[in-house]
Amino acid sequence: MEELEERVYCSRCKGKTKHLIITSYCEQSEGYTDFHWHDKYHIVQCAGCDNKSFVRQYGDEDTWQYVDGYREWKDIFTVYPEEPKVETSEEIWKRKFEQMHFIPAKIFKYVPENLNNLYKQTINSYNSQHNILCAAGLRTIIEGVCNQVNIKKGYIYEKDGSKKLDKKQKEIYTDNLAGRIFGLYENGLIIFIQALLLQKIKNIGNSAVHDIVEPSIETLKQTIEIIETILYNIYELGKHDLLSE
Known part of the structure; x- marks a missing residue:
């Protein structure tokens, strides 16, 4: 039997070996065409273990490479089963x-x-490991929720639930994002612990945007879970199917 021009992968030998051609089929360009090519299909047999494979051998005017400074035309051999890809x-x-x-x-x-x-874009950023963009997106979602439900202001609270006081011992009522987050709580849209968590996410987003501080994957994963819960509670829970029964 005729030998295949190039060593190809053998799925049994787990390497590139000599193969013998059992049978072939060929298609090619006509002699008078501007672009010349040939496409050959072979059923082959490994010369070492007799394993059978299918090989496509393709070549045209563009399948060449430089060898020792000279252009050398070289066919492309594709074997099936294919050689496992090295990651x-x-x-x-x-x-x-x-x-x-x-x-x-x-x-x-x-x-x-x-x-x-x-x-969705924020999740894509996370899965693409664009951590800074993801953190910025999470912060923007919080602000977007406040805008959508028309929360413009809120008091600032301490962790124990008491209202924070300024230097003049007056309660702080503000329209910045910290105040608006607590405004979500004051309007019954989230619970107090969620408001505290959103403040943390806001700070992570601020650090990413203003100081280019990249949060860890673990931190982002936790913050995404919190944001998803907030979105579900505010927009989805009130329209649950069970409430229509």
Whole structure:
């Protein structure tokens, strides 16, 4: 039997070996065409273990490479079953990340479209390991919720639930994002502990945007879970199917 011009992968030998051609089929360009090519299909047999494979051998005017300073035309050989791909370090890291940390975007039926799109983009940033963009997105979601439910101001609270006082011992009532977060609590949209957690997420977002501080994957994963709960409680829970029965 005729020998294949190039060594190809053998799935039994687990390496590139000599192969003998059992049978072939060939298609090629006509002699008078401007672009010349040939496409050959072979059933082959490994010269070492007799394992059978299928090989495509393709070549045209562009399948060449430089060898010792000279242009050399070289066919492209593709074998099936294919040789297992060797993962790069980047691909290994990406696979491990997906196994450990990947988060699919939740489906929200009643979250406003602009907020829902922002949420999906933030999840995409997280899954792409764009941690600073993800943190900024989470902070923006909080502000977007406040805008959508028309919360403009709120008191600032201490962790024990008491209202924070300024230097003149007056309660602090403000329209900044910290006040608006507590405004969500004051209007019954979230509970107090959620307001405290949103303050933490706001601070993480501020550090990312203003100081280019990159939060860890673990921190972002936790904050995403909190944001998802907030979105569900504010927009989805009140329209649960059980309430219509």
